[in-house]
Amino acid sequence: KNQVEQSPQSLIILEGKNCTLQCNYTVSPFSNLRWYKQDTGRGPVSLTIMTFSENTKSNGRYTATLDADTKQSSLHITASQLSDSASYICVVSDTSGTYKYIFGTGTRLKVLA
Amino acid sequence: EPEVTQTPSHQVTQMGQEVILRCVPISNHLYFYWYRQILGQKVEFLVSFYNNEISEKSEIFDDQFSVERPDGSNFTLKIRSTKLEDSAMYFCASMSGGELFFGEGSRLTVL
Numbered sequence: 001k002n003q004v005e006q007s008p009q010s011l012i013i014l015e016g017k018n019c020t021l022q023c024n025y026t027v028s029p030f031s032n033l034r035w036y037k038q039d040t041g042r043g044p045v046s047l048t049i050m051t052f053s054e055n056t057k058s059n060g061r062y063t064a065t066l067d068a069d070t071k072q073s074s075l076h077i078t079a080s081q082l083s084d085s086a087s088y089i090c091v092v093s094d095t096s097g098t099y100k101y102i103f104g105t106g107t108r109l110k111v112l113a
Numbered sequence: 114e115p116e117v118t119q120t121p122s123h124q125v126t127q128m129g130q131e132v133i134l135r136c137v138p139i140s141n142h143l144y145f146y147w148y149r150q151i152l153g154q155k156v157e158f159l160v161s162f163y164n165n166e167i168s169e170k171s172e173i174f175d176d177q178f179s180v181e182r183p184d185g186s187n188f189t190l191k192i193r194s195t196k197l198e199d200s201a202m203y204f205c206a207s208m209s210g211g212e213l214f215f216g217e218g219s220r221l222t223v224l
Contacts, residue, residue, distance in 0.1 A: 103158070
């Protein structure tokens with residue numbers, strides 16, 4: 001069964017600190033993996049997309065990694081800011097041709113001053 | 114920058130009433146989706162729509178749900194007889210180049 005699991009479920013860090021969020025998936029055949037940021041009560045916004053051949057991709061203070069062999073991805077946030085407080089969702093799509101997206105459970109990040 | 118727009122932002126309805134949620138996808142996109150997110154839970158797939166027909170639907174998308182593209186711009190989700198458990202945020206998304214673009218959501222509260 002295609003699944004996407006994220007950890008931790010929630011995380012509290014102090015402003016300025018770094019953190020790493022994890023995503024494990026069992027989606028097959030794999031097409032790509034996305035990280036989305038979702039502010040409370042808002043729609044998800046794409047942060048980065050990783051294809052099979054990419055290991056690392058950065059978007060400002062966000063760096064995503066992908067290990068297609070172990071089916072794991074991480075999202076590293078550097079020098080966190082209060083505005084980083086949100087849910088971070090890992091979304092994996094397969095190559096079945098139906099553009100199907102499997103959503104993870106999300107990690108709720110709270111950045112404290 | 115083009116965006117997906119959804120209306121209403123919040124709707125309160127009585128159990129058993131019909132609800133229509135509206136979405137205007139990004140104009141040159143061809144694939145459209147509805148997702149649901151119950152408070153505190155993960156985003157759940159409801160239905161995908163391509164070429165004026167449903168391409169895939171989840172088990173959540175039962176006979177109480179329907180989607181339409183009544184004209185060239187709007188994409189609607191109808192719930193015929195709402196239940197308490199339909200209370201959730203409903204997100205519309207359109208897709209281009211494999212990238213999903215989400216609207217801000219419609220919060221549905223069923224009393």
